[in-house]
Amino acid sequence: MVLVESCTPPLARDYIKILQQCPKKTTYESARVCETSEALPLIDLRRLMGDDEGERAKSALEIVRASSEWGFFQVVNHGVSSKLLNRMRREQVELFNAPFSRKSTCGLLNNSYRWGTPTATSPDNFSWSEAFHVPLTKVSDPTCYGEFSSLREVLVEYAAAMQKVARMLAGVLTSNLGQSIEVFEEMIGCDESTCYLRLNRYPTCPLSAEIHGLVPHTDSDFLTILHQDQVGGLQLMKDNKWIAVKPNKDALIVNIGDLFQAWSNDVYKSVEHRVMANAKRERFSVAYFLCPSHHSLIGSCKQPSLYTNFTFADYRNKVQHDSKLHGRKLGLSRFRR
Ligand SMILES: O=C(O)CCC(=O)C(=O)O
């Protein structure tokens, strides 16, 4: 019990409360069952950026195929230096090492600190993690950082580097749909001021091997670029099986979000993914979310559209509403015709 009470953030306290309130014992059927034989597609972006037109077309096709068949892929030679990735990680570790009271009450990074899942109604929608979910409009604001002033420079640089990769990948995906990236950006209002960075920490979990570090979800954005450490735990759903993503220190992980699935009329897939908690090692990751402006209309670029027209604000409101009411997001199914 001492162990549980001394845990910060107070994940164990919150988890046990939910467990006690939940009348049915939750069984994590096959929570750990995981197929590892299929490796996530690995795409070399040097070929996409090179002079050889044939190679560029081949690597674009790999991106399109992975986005349609997997909704997930890894990229290497992405142009983001390992020095920057390492600096980001060091600053992230230092930030999360701050006392809980400092993180939770002092307005750091636009008050974006969260832990656990306040809306959880059962143990299986509780996430054993803490995070800062930072709007990019705030990353250059010096008043957001308190004593963590060196974090600012890294976050600004990191966001710019991720934006570059995201734009390149979005360009490939939109061009395959017969649209230019300029038209996409104008219609969707996607730019650096509308995107988010999420710094995740998954503390070790002393309670059970079957708790989620992050519950199964799809991302409510166009696409996500993730940098994870070497601990592992990320899994994605493919053909009704969970597949573990093996950490690769040179790779960034890319996944399609709900909005690209809608905009592409289901050509690209936003697939469920989750993180399993780890009893022995804490884990860190940083996610960059490519998002549109709130009032952007996310129709489909193809007709007949499988989805009703909705704005990003409509989407987020529904997600919040469903999470409060049902303990989880219902996502795109809310907007299917
Ligand atoms: O930490 C990870 O591996 C996944 C993070 C994630 O899915 C998210 O932040 O949406």
Ligand SMILES: [Fe+2]
């Ligand atoms: Fe995610």
